Amino acid sequence: MAEAVAEEAKAVQGIEVEPSYYVEPETIGSFDAIIVGTPTYHHDTTVDIKRLFEEAASQNVALKGKIAAAFGSYGWSGEAPKLVLEIMKNRFEMQTSEPPLLIRYTPDQAGLEKCRDFGKRIAERLIHAT
Ligand SMILES: Cc1cc2nc3c(=O)[nH]c(=O)nc-3n(C[C@H](O)[C@H](O)[C@H](O)COP(=O)(O)O)c2cc1C
Numbered sequence: 856m857a858e859a860v861a862e863e864a865k866a867v868q869g870i871e872v873e874p875s876y877y878v879e880p881e882t883i884g885s886f887d888a889i890i891v892g893t894p895t896y897h898h899d900t901t902v903d904i905k906r907l908f909e910e911a912a913s914q915n916v917a918l919k920g921k922i923a924a925a926f927g928s929y930g931w932s933g934e935a936p937k938l939v940l941e942i943m944k945n946r947f948e949m950q951t952s953e954p955p956l957l958i959r960y961t962p963d964q965a966g967l968e969k970c971r972d973f974g975k976r977i978a979e980r981l982i983h984a985t
Contacts, residue, residue: 856926856962857892859970867978880910888922888981893935900935908942923949924977926956933957952977
């Protein structure tokens with residue numbers, strides 16, 4: 856999913872994408888937009904994602920006004936991307952792009968196309984915001 860999101864985002868002129876499996880909290884302040892991919896386990900996001908934002912908050916990493924989006928694979932309830940968007944909106948005052956993109960289990964071709972469209976939409980929003 857992340858690769859498909861990144862693929863079309865970086866196809867937008869003027870956009871650079873840095874896909875990362877793991878990021879240090881202090882580095883996320885250097886991006887203009889943050890797109891988080893998170894699966895839903897036990898109605899929640901992952902410990903790593905929570906820790907990332909907890910540590911960013913404790914280090915006062917400034918994310919205010921930056922564009923935020925979230926996507927994820929899920930099975931039956933799919934809360935995680937919405938929870939992450941709430942953190943980015945309420946705790947960091949980021950401009951969230953709603954709704955999050957949810958794909959049930961593994962994306963098929965149509966699901967991957969939704970991921971590409973999602974990446975393109977966020978990238979275009981960023982271009983128009985700058
Ligand atoms: C232990 C476990 C707990 C899960 N809990 C949820 C859940 O609460 N809600 C949901 O929508 N899906 C749940 N799922 C399904 C996963 O979100 C789904 O399998 C998803 O595709 C996993 O993505 P990943 O392969 O990228 O980790 C759970 C799966 C497992 C194995």
